[in-house]
Amino acid sequence: MNFSKAVLFTTLFFSISQTYSQFTVDAELRPRFEFRHGYKTLFPDDTDPATFVSQRTRLNFGYNTEKLHFYFSPQDVRVWGDVSQLNVADENGFSLHQAWADVLLVSDLYLKIGRQEIIYDDQRFFGNVGWAQQGRSHDAAIIKYEPSFMKLHFGAAFNQDKEALTGNVLTTNTYKSLQYVWLHKDWEKLSASFLLLNNGLQYIDEIDESKNETRYSQTAGIHLKAKVDKFNFASNLYYQFGKDVADNDLSAYLLSLEANYSAMENLNIGLGGELQSGNDYGAPSNGKNKAFNPLYGTNHKFNGFMDYFYVGNHSNNVGLIDLYGNLKYSFNKKTNINLALHQFLAAAKIDDKTSKNLGFEFDLVTSHKLSEYVNVQAGYSQFIAQKGIEIVKNNFDGNTNNWVWAMITIDPILFTWQKPEIENNK
Numbered sequence: 001m002n003f004s005k006a007v008l009f010t011t012l013f014f015s016i017s018q019t020y021s022q023f024t025v026d027a028e029l030r031p032r033f034e035f036r037h038g039y040k041t042l043f044p045d046d047t048d049p050a051t052f053v054s055q056r057t058r059l060n061f062g063y064n065t066e067k068l069h070f071y072f073s074p075q076d077v078r079v080w081g082d083v084s085q086l087n088v089a090d091e092n093g094f095s096l097h098q099a100w101a102d103v104l105l106v107s108d109l110y111l112k113i114g115r116q117e118i119i120y121d122d123q124r125f126f127g128n129v130g131w132a133q134q135g136r137s138h139d140a141a142i143i144k145y146e147p148s149f150m151k152l153h154f155g156a157a158f159n160q161d162k163e164a165l166t167g168n169v170l171t172t173n174t175y176k177s178l179q180y181v182w183l184h185k186d187w188e189k190l191s192a193s194f195l196l197l198n199n200g201l202q203y204i205d206e207i208d209e210s211k212n213e214t215r216y217s218q219t220a221g222i223h224l225k226a227k228v229d230k231f232n233f234a235s236n237l238y239y240q241f242g243k244d245v246a247d248n249d250l251s252a253y254l255l256s257l258e259a260n261y262s263a264m265e266n267l268n269i270g271l272g273g274e275l276q277s278g279n280d281y282g283a284p285s286n287g288k289n290k291a292f293n294p295l296y297g298t299n300h301k302f303n304g305f306m307d308y309f310y311v312g313n314h315s316n317n318v319g320l321i322d323l324y325g326n327l328k329y330s331f332n333k334k335t336n337i338n339l340a341l342h343q344f345l346a347a348a349k350i351d352d353k354t355s356k357n358l359g360f361e362f363d364l365v366t367s368h369k370l371s372e373y374v375n376v377q378a379g380y381s382q383f384i385a386q387k388g389i390e391i392v393k394n395n396f397d398g399n400t401n402n403w404v405w406a407m408i409t410i411d412p413i414l415f416t417w418q419k420p421e422i423e424n425n426k
Contacts, residue, residue, distance in 0.1 A: 021065045025415040028058040030133070031080075031408060038401025040307045042385055045397045053080040056133040058097065066104070071116075073098040077133045097137055102144075110144040118142075118155065118296070120182055121193050121223040124236050124256075127298030136296065140178075151184040169212050170202040176214045193223040195238075199295060201245040217242035217250050219295070232260045236274075240292055244316070248284045252277045252292035266330040274302065276310075278319020278348040282392060290348070291316045304342045304361040306381045306403055308389070318392060319347030321356075334369040350388050358389040373412040379405050 037049035056077050063070040078093040100114030115137050117128040129136040140157040158177045159170055170176050180197040197219045205211035221238035238254040258272030276292040279285065294302075299310040303322050308314070326340040344358040365379040383389075383401040390396045 021419045022063070023415075023417045024062045024413065026060050026062075026411065026413045028056065028060070029410040030057075031055040032133070033406045035404040037403065038306075038383060038399065039381075039403040040311065040313065042383075042390065042393045042395035042397065043399040043401050044395060045399065054078070054133050055080065056135075060098075068104070069102040071098055071100055071102075075134075095134070097135055108145060108147045110146065111141065112144060113141040115139050116142075120195065121184075122234060122236070123298035123301060124223070124254075125195060125197075125219070125221060125238065125294055125297045127296065127301070129298050129300065131298070131300040138296075149185075151182075153180075153182040155180050155182070169204060169209075171204070176200045176202040189227045191225045195219070195221045195223070197295075203245055203247070215243045215245050215247060217244060221254075230262045232262075234258045234260075238292070238294075244284070244289045246284070246289075248287050248289035250289050252290050254292045254294065268328045270324075270326045270328075272324055274320070274322045274324075275347055276320045278317055278346065280318070280349040281351060282317050282348075284316055289316060291319055304340075304344070304381070304383070305363040305365075305379065306361055306383050306401070308359075308361075308383060308393075309344070314392075318350055318356075320358075321345040321347050335367070337364070337366045339364050344389070346388055346392070350391050354388055354391055355386070356388060357386045358392065359386045360384040373410060375409045377407045377409070379403075 031053055032055070033051075033053050035049060035051050037043050039050075043049070054077070056075060058073055058075040061070075061072040073096075075095055075097040076093045077095070082093075083090050096115060098115050098117060100112055100116040102110055102112040104110055117135070117137050118126045118140065119128050120126040127136070138157055139159065140155055142153055142155040145152040156177075156179045157175070159172070159174055160168065161171055177200040178197060180195065182193065182195050184193045185191065198216055199219065200214040200216045203211075203213050203215050217240055219238055219240045221236065224233075224235045226233045234256075235258070236254060236256045240250050240252040242250050244250050254274070254276045256272065256274035258270060260268055260270040263269055276294070278291045279289065284291070293315055294310055300307055303309045303320060309320050309322075314320070321344070323343045323345075324341060326338065328336060328338045330336040340363040342361040342363075344361065346356040346358055350356060361381060361383045363379065363381045365377065367375065367377045369375050381403045385398075385401060
């Protein structure tokens with residue numbers, strides 16, 4: 001089914017139904033220009049920087065009653081020019097980002113099932129990766145118990161390549177199964193969340209199929225937020241154990257603390273630090289893996305925008321210490337500028353002679369809201385490499401590493417319909 005057919009089908013489906021109280025349609029068009037000269041890894045000699053425009057297009061349908069919320073979000077993701085102008089088929093980037101229903105079972109108890117974004121707390125461990133044009137979504141079922149005084153969620157997923165008569169081996173690049181519990185509680189100036197995840201990854205033995213199995217790791221964590229006068233504090237503590245996919249014993253942790261101060265109405269200053277454990281010399285040894293993995297978080301949000309760490313890279317490596325500060329200044333309600341500085345160090349030994357210093361990064365981002373539905377952003381980042389990152393990335397060319405981007409987001413509400421209330425006969 002191509003994008004236009006999906007939109008037509010969804011519109012017709014909702015238009016013929018009269019049982020819902022509210023129907024909304026909104027859209028998102030997000031082209032982004034990028035100049036990559038050392039983005040995500042050190043820039044090598046004798047190559048040209050990458051320059052391109054990528055684009056995300058989404059059309060979102062929402063349908064609501066007191067007992068049901070239905071959501072459908074097809075999307076098209078492409079790079080300008082990846083399909084020729086006269087191509088007869090244009091299905092390269094079309095996908096279904098979300099398609100779920102949230103059903104009220106009994107009072108305060110809901111079932112949310114289907115393809116969906118899973119987002120908790122600050123997105124450190126579960127997030128939608130909104131920066132990536134494709135985003136992240138899960139095929140999952142979540143039981144939600146949400147009385148006024150707390151929230152308790154139980155989620156589960158089980159993935160297969162296709163319908164089959166025999167076998168359960170998964171070959172796609174995703175987890176085999178997961179189950180988790182998330183508990184959240186708010187107080188007047190404090191909030192706390194607890195997460196426990198059981199994550200199963202498919203192991204495939206290329207020689208002996210009888211050894212194929214799902215290997216499970218567990219992650220337990222706490223997220224805390226507190227407000228004291230003009231200060232806002234946030235902290236994460238996660239511990240991982242069990243087995244990794246290579247059957248190593250896993251023992252790893254993440255610890256972070258951040259403080260933000262509202263110096264003035266239009267000025268915010270932040271300081272923080274994060275430690276993710278790692279393996280000495282950059283690899284598991286003796287059947288032990290001490291490297292933390294922030295599995296399904298929005299990792300672009302953390303550890304620098306140039307994505308040198310944990311964005312499809314740096315797994316099972318030397319870990320990371322990230323000491324950072326940021327400053328956000330708002331010129332008015334429409335325009336702001338944000339500067340972030342990061343000092344990166346390895347959490348474990350790189351080798352016996354090299355300092356743990358990995359490098360320094362600064363990120364500068366400005367944002368301007370042109371209108372209610374149009375926002376423009378632009379950014380410049382530079383990574384100042386040290387010998388440690390050269391060893392980790394296996395690049396000793398010594399080139400400048402920087403990244404420039406500009407993005408416009410257009411997200412209008414196209415249509416809203418609400419079923420009028422029926423007045424009681426007098």
